[in-house]
Amino acid sequence: MRIFVTGSTGFVGSAVVRELLDHGHSVLGLVRSDASAHKLAKTGATVFRGDLEDLESLKSGAASCDAVIHTGFNHDFSKFAENCEKDRLAIEAMGSVLVGSNRPFIATSGIALLRADHPVVETDTVGEDTPRKASDEAVAKIAAQGVNASLMRLPPSVHGAGDHGFIPILINLAREKGFAACIGDGENHWAAVHRLDAARAYRLAIEQGALNRVYHAVDEGAIAFADIAHTISEGLGVPLKSLTMEQAKDYFTWFTHFAAIDCRASSAMTQKSLGWKPDEVGLITDMKNAGYFAA
Incomplete structure (x- = not known):
């Protein structure tokens, strides 16, 4: 298949591109900058110049391919709500050129903001109080219009060499503050997956036609935050401290919400399907061996 991939040079998207190419597919990758275009071209994928906010470029890329995988997202959390609404528009734009074609479209969302008193499963829905619902709602909308659209939810930590997500944020905070930290006893949980495992889930979903489903790319469903903080403490050689919520707000600042979430998740349905x-x-193990603590 010829597959249009947004976020094609990002941490997850680049792994998806490599996975697709290694399994005989061709890739048309959305890039915005010259540097990204050069990086993508070296993989053997075809460069497509555009932007997540240039809806016409998204429509053109999607219309020219047999399938679409949308991993692109602006992770500037100071504009999180705005960026979620932009993602809604991007999904709807690409979906508009796929109506009635049965060409599979997989968009990306997150598990971290789902709330449940049990490990989050694929049939759980995003609460009304989170801006991230925009992506989920957009997928549901275009599916109702006749698009073969599915959603791949990623956990708080998608890890591997080159990670620049949540774990590096925690490591940089510990370097800056001089100690690693957790809130209370740190018994809240994060789910996680390696980027290469996540990429394989995207490929399998697109090859099997997506089928209007929600998928969870989750390997470890409940890692205690205390274990993550302890690994950071050991990796940097700094103390580990337990913080009250008020102390945590000063330490984690804007990241406090993510440091406090209890995000247990399951991928049993995804693995089976x-x-x-x-x-x-x-x-x-990856934190200890993949260069996370390199100076």
Whole structure:
């Protein structure tokens, strides 16, 4: 298949591109800058110049391919609500050229903001109080219009060499403050997946036609935040401290919400439906061996 991939040079998107190319697909990758275009061209994918906010470029890229994988997202959390609404528009724009074609479209969302008193499963829905619902709602909308659209939810930590997500944020905070930290006893949980396992889930979903489903790219469903903080403490050689919520707000600042979430998740339905079995190393092992603490 010829597959249009947004976020094609990002941490997740670049792994998806490599996975697709390695399995005989061709890739048309959305890029905005010359640097990204050069990086993508070296993989063997075809460069497509455009932007997530240039809806006409998104429509053109999607219309020219057999399938679409949308991993692009602006992760500037100071404009999180605004960026979620922009993602809604991007999904709706690409979906508009796929109506009635049965060409599979997989968009990306997150598990971290789902709230449940049980491990979050694929049938759970995003609450009304989170801006991230925009992506989920957009996928549901275009599916109702006749698009073969599915959603791939990613956990708080998608890890691996080159990670520039949540774990590096925590490591940089510990470097800056001189100690690693957790809130209370740190028994809240994060789910996690290796980027290469996540990429394989995207490929399997697109090859099997997506089928209007929600998928969870989750390997480890409940890693205690205390274990993450302890690994950071050891990796940097700094103390580990337990903070009250008020102290945590001063330490984590804008990241406090994510440091406090209890995000336990399951991918049992995804594993069964796709025949997907994560086989890369887990988060704690990866943190110790993938260069996370390099100066």
